[in-house]
Amino acid sequence: MNEQPTDERALPAYRQCVRDAALQGRAVIQRAVAQVEATLDARLQRARDVEDRNLVHESINLLHRHGAALAEAYSGALLAEFGRAVASVAAAPASASAGTLKFAELELVDDNRMQESVEVLRTQQAVAAAVEHELPHLNALVCAAQGLRTVQAERNPLRPETYVRTLRHVVGEFAVPEPVRLRWLQFLGEALGPEVVRSYRSLIETLRAQGVSEAGFQIAATAPERARAGAPAGDRPLTSLTVHALRRLLAGEPEAAAPAASGAAPAEAAPATTFGETVPAAMEMLKELRDVDAAIQRVRRREREQPGSGDAMAQLRRALQAEARRPGQSIGLEVVRLMIETLVADPRILPPVQQALRALEPALLQLALADPRFFSNRRHPARRLLDEVVSRSLAWHSAGEPGFRDFLGPLVEAVEALATTHVTGAEPYEFALQTLQETWDRKLSRERRRREKAMQALVRAEQRNLLAARLAADFEAGPHLALAPPIVAEFIAGPWCQVIAQAQIDGAEEAPQYAGLVPELLWTLLPHATPTAAKRLAQRLPPLLATLEQGLKSTGYTGVQVRRFMQRLSDLHHATMQSAVAARPRPEDRPAAKEELQQLLGPMLESGGWLAPEEAKQSGFMDSLPATHHPLFQPTEPGPAKTVPAALPDLPLQLRPGSWVELLLEDGWSRWQLAWSSPGETLLMFTNAQGDTHSMTPKLAAALSQAGALRLVSEGEAVDGALDAVADAALMNSFEFRF
Template sequence: MAGATQQPRYHALYRACIKDAALAGGELMRAALARALQELPDRAAAMPDVVDRNLLLEAVNVLREQQAALGAGFPQALLTEFAQAIAGDRVASLSFDTLPLLGDEQVQENADLVHAGQELEQAVRPQLAELERVLLAAQLTPEGGQQRHPLRPEVYARAMHRLARVSPVSPAVRRRWLRYLPPLMAPELAQALHGTAQRLQAELADHIELPAVHPQDEMDEATQLTIRALRKLLSGAPGDAADEGVIVFSDTGDSDFSHTVPAALEMVQDMRKVDQLLLQLRQRQAAMPGRERDSLAAFRRALRHEARRPAQALGLEVVHLMIDNLAEEPRLLPAVRNVVRDLEPPLLRLALVDPRFFSDRSHPARRLLEQITQRSLAWSSPQEPGFSTFMDGLQQATEALLDAGGTGPETFEIALSALQEAWDEAQPRGRRNRERAVRALMRAEQRNLLAGRIAQQILERPDAAQAPREALAFLTGPWTQVMAQARLADMAGEEDPGGGWWVVQSVLWSVQPALAARVAGQHRTLVARIDAGLQSIDHLPADTDRWQNLLSALRDLALASGAGTPARSREAETAPETTNTWLAPLEMHESGFIPDSAMTPETSAPEADALGSQELEVGAFVDLMADGWERWQLTWASPHGLLFMFTHASGAARSMTRRKLNSMLAQGTLRLVSAHPVVDGALDAVARAAWRNTA
């Protein structure tokens, strides 16, 4: 199988396939629409319910009117969904945390969307499996499994949803489009997936080995959760608990948490039974090494007997599924997955008495689980420095949590505080490095923003209209940094601190034949001013010399040329390139800056398309390609989005411009590991299972 270091060389081909799939979306949609206009009237005629029949016929008539617009708009909708899938964006309407916010119409619309996506996936399953085998072999799929890639049928269904939302149609028409159109894409999508798989396999045949075919994991089908039940669990709405599995909150009781503890707590006669079950579980694990799963299953069964209401059983099921998802999460190292599995008993116990864990992101148990899983993503291998220290603190806190006898959130709060204190003490150097790097980058961004405004003022000057572009490159590049630095350092409020505008005028006049004679006697003063200015921003001496030589040649040429003749110089071919964002050497050192000029011709190509413009959020983990893949976390983004800083578990920092970041994303030398908390993903998987059951 291809090694991880080979992945970037395949990435350009993969991106080309994705772009081609988006471009082909127009033909795919037009074929699906033609099929819909032919088949749906007959399907409507067979409906016994006259209301449903008329609504579907109305949807067909509107579809006929909007046929051209849908065919033209689908490629862009598809490209947008591809980009979001690559970036790891959560589908907000289907996520666990947003379920209580959905109205009945949204629930039905999303259920239709999920059902249509399921039908489409079922129809193209062989071709999808073929493509996913190739993607897995070439390591082209996002971290976390081969089912998380942009070409999956679910993304095509979401693109249809996106397009329908912006179409001038009624909700009833939109719902029927979502219900019937995605499955009708199946013939063309199957052909497209097969073609993409064959294209990739042909190009990479000498470098990859296809994995064996395994049955698809159908774990989601094991649960009978529904969206209705989950929404009630998250909202705590009162209702018929016996029928709906609703948790009823009580304002009375002996607990310190009486304002949030469910009435079901009253039915648990003696919570010490639960503590005894947990003690028996640990004793059984100690007596039977290697039998943890068996004893844990026995503990879950025993806890279910303690659940006196359907709502409690539902809470236990959600915790169990969430932990199962986390314990199978490939982004978590095995040792961390084991710790997560160890946390299932206390979380199950908590679910019986305090269901806020599901709806309150600030709940200590939720925060503890998020801290454990998110911080662990800083390491991609247990052999990396710092991981053993991380695990020592984690295991100690877990042991203390398991030994505690409380059933409320207090024990999780204590464990969380102990973990954060241990982790903070383990990385004092890293914290200081980050603070120093952020200060350097903040200075750089402030100066660059001011330099950009000054550059615009220079270009708007009348005497700049005929100036050689090489001279303008100097003035709007390094010299604007000098002027911005002088202005930021000026405490007296001078009109032209440092005399920067005098240099601007002198350079512009000295390089134009019609004006050069006016400043012919100021050559030495100009050279000295430029030297002093560039030195004030720690400009590299070698670059300073090249600029001075270039400007001197332009001045000589202007004096030798006739009036009105534009000055041009051979030295212009070797003029140092300027970038929009510049950092001084000390700022580069303190922040680990990767300059844009370090990009190779292949990686510096502009990537302005939607796939190359992913918005990473602070906290996201990425792998960066250096000598090999290294795990970094985006810990800071500048207020104006010019600069981004990543930190390593060792405390080292790296920073780059937005242009560099997008280029590395596009070329595959920077790949997203996790854009959102892993716990959110595990709970979203529970919600997806419920959506499937509801659909």
């Protein structure tokens, strides 16, 4: 394996590679457009159907008109997509598809959108196949250019799906008829693969010419996979389900009787029906459900009598499929099977929780017969139970961490009760959910109070910071700060606005006095060379300094910080008394003055805000990368902490409340959930299963992510991702289907 540098000397080559790839995107689309125009021209000559001929003709004309703009837009959009790929490296591994569907959107999107997803997925596979030879070399070179010693394919933002996703986005921005858009996607997608290959070869040559050698390959993955599909595409559970069948199920359309399961006797036809959004077993289904119970008992009896006779779960699934009387029931059973298969294959979910989910499957399958669409209704107790269990389970990085056994014990008991009850309605799930929530919350009541106290501290700081920012803008707009010494101007616009804002929020009687002190302070810094002026200054300065000290301490500044600033202010007053002419402040002196002020009074947030020491303590505020002896890269990628993958500029980490992340702190990796994001987007608060808190700015969160010390575990509900995987599997089976 070639040893690669772990400092930042290689990073310019990486940044240049990303820029070159984006610039080449223009030529990629230009050549693809030219090829598509030629292809469509040939097709136009062969077209005999009038409607098809008109559509092809319109597609050619509009592509000719918009081709240049399409190529230009693609280049810029490609650069933005590269940036997003870097920022979400842990959430979007290379196996994620550019053409995936959201299960929850299946009812809302039309046939054109479905066909578009099919075309994009087809393009995804075609481009991936075209670059099969070049991509491993590009991955190795790009990783090496980032300072990595071993290949992590997900660290390469120039992956094929990024090009396909960008094509879909850019084509969607043009105001053309939907059939034309589909033709563009279809034919541009076919032409994209060879052009991406050409771009890859050029980038590979450039990186090698700059002296970059390929990083080595490793066997074990070092970053958590995003379980949108639970497993890479090739390992997804097999199914014959199609998007068309899913849409009909979710729409509740009347359907004919279900075909009998393989190897089962034909089911008796049942009248067509529609499905309610969430209903318990209807009276007319009682006999069917009794038959189902009998089938379940037969399977379990056979398993007890012959423990090694086969997979009991597979037998149960076949028995339930044989008992299904409606197509919706058969589809619902298949969706539940795929959903559970995906969840138990999710590497983020610990094995004991995966086992509990597997044990819950029989009860969910029975529920699917009574209510085939329960999983699509977020308000259904069974769906809420799944969401709650999976979401809470993500709090633990390993089964040995504190609190996990307290979480798992009640869960196993609830699952056993549901699995042995033969439930077909919502009530047992509602009871189980309430019992679990009460049990878990009772154990976490103290931790919840700590979390609420931390959140209150941050809310207080956020309110003060927002008001202080408005006050600072007013002072900056006035004529006075421009005449003040730079460090005093920074003090008034920063810490002193914090003092005024806190007094106003608290309704303190000193608030007007603090606001009125500003012109008085500025006056004291004018030249006072005459004896009369000096005497007047000597009289007015002590009460002003006392008010300054009182205000700073009321906001949480320590005595040491206040004394340091007062000494600096005293030096300024002494200088003004010795001068007959005021020194003219220069705007370029403000940055240095701001840095000096932060050395005296402590660091401000990058947004100009500030946290009092008590607020920082209560919320576990982090103001810098944690000092840790652990390398920021995995053991297969040794390197100093300063070695970070270079992201494109000004691309913050995308997090939202509820997201789970892993943080590398002094004691190693641990799981944290983003519990709160401030309205002004200046503060984030993370909590863990023990109720501990860490708060930070979005900028620090992005820096931690780029340094490899923060990685996204889950950006949303895992059950949503499992159902999206069902939609993806159905989409894979829909290649030949025209909606």
